[in-house]
Amino acid sequence: MTGSHLPVDGRHILGALGVLWGKSEEKAGGTMNLLLSHLLDTAAVAERLWEGFLAPATKSMLDGVAGGAGKGRRLFAWLCGVHDCGKATPAFQRMWPKGAEAIRAAGLGWHEPTVSALRWRHDRAGAYVLRRVLPAAGWTEAHVAWVWPLVAGHHGSFPRQAATNPPRKARGESAGRGLWPQVQLALVERLTAELEFGDLLQVEPVRVPSRAEQLHLSGLIVMADWIASDERHFKGIDRLSEVCIGEARRRAAGAWESLRFHKGWGQLEAPRPETFRDRFGRDPRLSQTLVMDAARRMEAPGLLVVEAPMGEGKTQAAFMAAEILAARFGADGVFVGMPTQSTSDPMFTQVRDWVGDIDQRLSFQVALLHGKRMFNREWRDLLEGAEGDPEGPFGGVDAYGECEGDDLYGEGVAALHQDSSLPVSRGPAEWFLGAKRGLLCPFVVGTIDQLLFAVTRTKHVMLRMAGLAGKVVVLDEVHAADVYMSQFLTEGLRWLGQCGVPVVLLSATLPPGQRRQLTDAYLGGAASREEFTAGGALTEPQGYPSVTAAWMAPDDSGAQFDVSACGGWRDDLNVALELMPEEVAGPEATREAVLKAQEAADASVTAYLGLELEQGGCALVIRNTVERAQTLYSVLREEFGDDVLLLHGRIAVGPRADRTEQCLGLLGPPKEGHPAQRPHRLIVVATQLAEQSFDVDADLLITDLAPVDLLLQRIGRLHRHADVTRPGQLAAPRVVITGFGGHKGRQNLCAPGACGTELDERAPQFLGGSEFIYGRHLLLRTAALLFRDVEGAGAWAVPGRVPGLVAAVYGPGDGLVPEAWCEDAAEARQRWETRQRERAENAARFLLTRRGDKEGLTLAGLHHASLPAAGRGAGLDAVVRDGEPSAEVVLVIREGDSYRTLRGRSLTANGDVSDDLLDEVLGGTVRLPASLSSEAVQTLVPLPGWLGHPRLRYSRALVLDPQRSAVLAERQVRYDEAMGLVVGDRVTGVRAGS
Structure with missing residues (x-):
């Protein structure tokens, strides 16, 4: 800072800078750390982040905001450094008695009774300071408006502007009278000069970033602050003469070496035509080439929706699309989101193999994020040799790392960034293992919840968004999201679209309406519009597998679409449909009647399997509830002994993992070069666990009725693998549908082909558990489709008919159900639609943005009316998952x-x-x-x-x-x-x- 920047009494102000404390002795390793020192430490950490962590896309964004190539680095360092300028106020400086005494001795005073009685947080005070300092330096209102929330929100939440003003009753005492405003200006100017800006006006950006980019930037500021607040690397400096950016950079270099941060791909080289074979040992299938070509044609970051049957190779296609998109648009890593913890674990292995093939060192930089990851042997091996427990779920605070505001000295996040118990491991840097930091790791596999958490109105949500920005986001089995979760999914796609994050969505059975909803959400974000409807510009795919690409044109000409389709790599399976109706006890039935009906249903399945498996074979039976699976298993064990296995969610995790591995070993894909070694006879009884990422091959499937998309998922386990020898009577794939009543024909099906095919005039009855889980509306429409096709061709061509079957059930058509069912079906639809609206409205209460606020320009007020469930003792999974x-x-x-x-x-x-x-x-x-x-x-x-x-x-x-x-x-x-x-x-x- 030059002398021209100082007011007349500059010596007093220099003296004040020499006593303004940022960290007390207790928080800085025994020596007080001057406030200016902490600001410069944070700026120096930001420079390290720029050089060794930020994605090329993030750097490009910051360069654009700052006004040219290479200018983003200094702006980023300044924004990180200025975060704690609000500590230069009486409201903060009074909080440490020893420091307060030195401040008073330097000629800066306040009325203690007033200031002590009226609390004013230093993050909010910083926003107020900037709103005074920056306009005086010549900054325009638009840039002041987006910068001050970054400071106001660096402790985890973004208040409205009115909430950042000093308490009125303090009459200026909280913000400081007399020399205080000049000291605050001098502090900001000194930071500015140390970063080699000529004056504050030179710092002013030239472009206002989008709100999503601001949220991304906010998360990086919090990250830099947490690192610079670690007393192990940043001991206190209490002499102003020793405070300079050079010393801060030296300290930051030592911290960086200790932290062992590793960037991801950096600037990834675009995959060559032969790269697919290099990665996976074979040439790509036609559908996989379709996906890669669509990614190459995208002119800007956008959304890629891949729809293909089970076993088509969507995951490999998504990996290659991610490489292409990362190379073209500057992403540094990937987040792969799966529907469940159990599906995340095998994906973790696949992602490690894939990124390790690009660069072997990167296979150690993949993080697994879900609540049971320490049951994953591969993840634990990555942490081998660790001392202490990196997985202690609370880390000194609550389950999600929440803090109850500031502590005595305004160090509200200290517990989060001073965890000395974290281990030294061979995996991702231990810093990423702390609460809320996992998504910041370069490569992440976890449940889709990790994305959904990033768009909830919770503290430190900016860290989660910063972890997604700069990556390619891949979400598998998106059809599994119900209407409640879909509110968070579409909100997430809006923010990712606005932030320019490429997204790849994978699904086997995506209803057309859901595809449009997801596409509109992403494009609405990219266009920064409250509502966006693609309308007729987005055509339906004319085939299956298909790829739908959508992006906003770089020349501002609007949304662009690329829709293509091709044939699958395997011929359709002609899956025969059979019905096994059963007696369904109504809601008023006695316990005895329910048990009797269940015994009859179990006996029917047992008799049927006795005939069908007489010559051997492997059957999969899927029940909609655990109780049904357990009772059937008991009966089957009496008949078939050890040839029966049971798999459901109420088996303890250890035995369930063993049993899942056993099932996969017996019925999973054959190893390359070896024929399948299958048991002579096996019956696996399972619940919905068998719907997703359960790579088994059954000769015969018996399943309770479920909505058509889930029914097709289950059918995907039939005759799944090639080169499997099957008993003659099971040589053709066949599915038998149970779990419904009210159908004419034999109630106890004991022989193949013995089921009735006539429709009753009344609508069918469904199991109470099935209606509770899925609702009567979708079950009725699926039953109507199924009964009609049993009477007709008696089979489904899978996967060829998958899009049409899903569209028929989920579409608006009224001609699907028989006329005799119409009254029942209309009532069921009305109940379903009402419930859907209620669930959507319930989710809306927790979304990061509210209706009417999606075109906001800044982060101000984003956390107004924060989640009531975001505090201690309330898990975020209860927020993003209904039920x-x-x-x-x-x-x-x-x-x-x-x-x-x-x-x-x-x-x-x-x-x-x-x-x-x-x-x-x-x-x-x-x-x-x-x-x-x-x-x-x-x-x-x-x-x-x-x-x-x-x-x-x-x-x-x-x-x-x-x-x-x-x-x-x-x-x-x-x-x-x-x-x-x-x-x-x-x-x-x-x-x-x-």
């Missing part, structure tokens, strides 16, 4: 005075767990049904020996007696090694957990 909450418990067995694991190994009287037993204890984790979850949350606690354990202290224990039974929510529950958790009849007068 009744379910809880997880760890099952242990109490025998005498001690405990043992589910598999029988002994623990102590307090339940203490040694390292060699940890996996076994956690392997006893099981998810409870919703009917038991509320009671479990209220009554179950960790065992005494778990309270000090980093990975067990938050786990609820369900203690079973030696017979593996307990009472919970007045229900008798027991854990059976084969059946999993069995929920029995209601009992009264027994304490929970007894």
